[in-house]
Amino acid sequence: MVRHILLSIRLPRVVCACLVGGALAAAGVITQGLFRNPLASPSVIGISSGGVLGAILAFYGGLNLWGFWALPLSAFVGCLLTTLVILQFARSSKSWAIDDLLLVGFALNGILSAISSFILSLSLNEFDKAPAMMNWMLGTLSGKTWEHGLIGSGPILIGILLSQRLAYRFNVLSLGNDVAQSLGIDLRRLRVHAVLLISALVATSVSIGGLMPFIGLVVPHFSRLLVGPDHRSLLLVSVVNGMSLLMLADLLARILMPPQEIQVGVLISLLGSPFFLWMLYQRRKMQSL
């Protein structure tokens, strides 16, 4: 019995936590590199919300009955579209300052979350849909099986490996678009690759566990304090830290209020938001020097 609980309930959940945590941390590192801003992350600028909305729309429209891949694919499309919209703002000739871009992301995040909530409210009476949608929006790992882990592991591991290959280019990109371009970086290609990778990583993690905010923000930031800004070491360390963080958070979410389980996404938001404020405060302090 104990063996069964351990192997078929606890262990797959731990594996899923690792996968989701690692994927979001890696996506966070690439997002920050792409936008050249340590305050960017997939959840802060709305990429995760785009994924959740994609999944919820698919669910609402009954696309999940078409086949197993319908939901992850819709999440992927949601992430991709959101990232492209933000990137379009970044590239328009009106020259958005990088901090303003974050605000664009915030606004987008608000819109996407609102649409998700609206769809949820439409289906509140449908007892087969509402709880599942709620879980996506709040983020939970409860009830995850080996199947989730197995299917998610492919895109996530490949995504992390490919990100590692791009890592040094994000170092060069931080010198500025012009200098990076003159050093032989193909900006367009790098952006396209980064957007695809972020979308794939976030979409897979959303498909497994729903919205897990702040991991992509907090983990790269802490890892940077540990190993410095070089994206090559940063990515690896962030992935490991992201795995550990979500595993721990999931453990806490499970045991803090027995027999009730807290949604791990909610727990992370609760801890992550003050941290984000602290980062903003530190940044202001540096700037006022």
Next chain:
Amino acid sequence: MNAALTIQRLTLQHEQHTLLSDLQGTIPEGEITLILGPNGAGKTLLLRCLAGLLKPQQGGVFTSQGKLVHELSRIESARLLSWTPVSHNLPFDFSVLDLLLMGRYPLHQGYPQKADRFFIQKAMQRVGISAMQDRIYNSLSRGEQTKVDIARAIAADTPLLIFDEPFANLDIDASLQLMDIFRELQREGRTLVLSHHDLYSVRDLATSIILMKKGQLVASGPTARVFTADAIERTYDVIAREVTDPQTGDRFVRFRLKDEAKLAVFTEIHRSQRRLLHGVDEHRA
């Protein structure tokens, strides 16, 4: 005298504004060319065209092989020239050493070798920043950042080096030291192009100059021929006059303000240019 770059009928437009119109000129190989002009003249835009970063609507900049700079492959262009904008803070806390290694990206493609570190050490010694190699770039003063940027360009080891206002943040002794470094690079056979604002030091530094005003060419050619009181009056709103130093026999140009009210005219053009100048690069430091 060969031309490292030739500017032919270059016109650059953005939305409805013509930012550079019909520029002509040459960047002679193995010489130091200064680009001079008041604020808003389009110096940085011209430099970015020379570096192949902007695609002009008409004409263009040709290499000595007759190819357009902005159509060179990324590798060709990175091996030909280095581009150094005015220094600005980076989004992440990279060390000076990290930054210099990035400057050699075209050569090591992300896998730095012993040779890369050797070139970097040499470049740091030349600019006198060896002691700073582990410092965080963002923690340096603007003047120190400029030196690091210049070391990055030197370490990249390209035949053509393009700098935007390298003297902007430097004090007098650092400026003189930098001039020596530039002359030394020239003696090695490299070609340098710099935008510049200090007219007093022009004769000491440049062998060739390009004078611009409001996106148009005023004059270009060897310094001795082009850098005259008349050309300066046509470029800047000043009264200029040539003087010979009775002791050394050096010729130089003195100038004073003609009409202060005219200063306001430049700001209008300047605003529309700034967007292109900084693109999305503009970081709020």
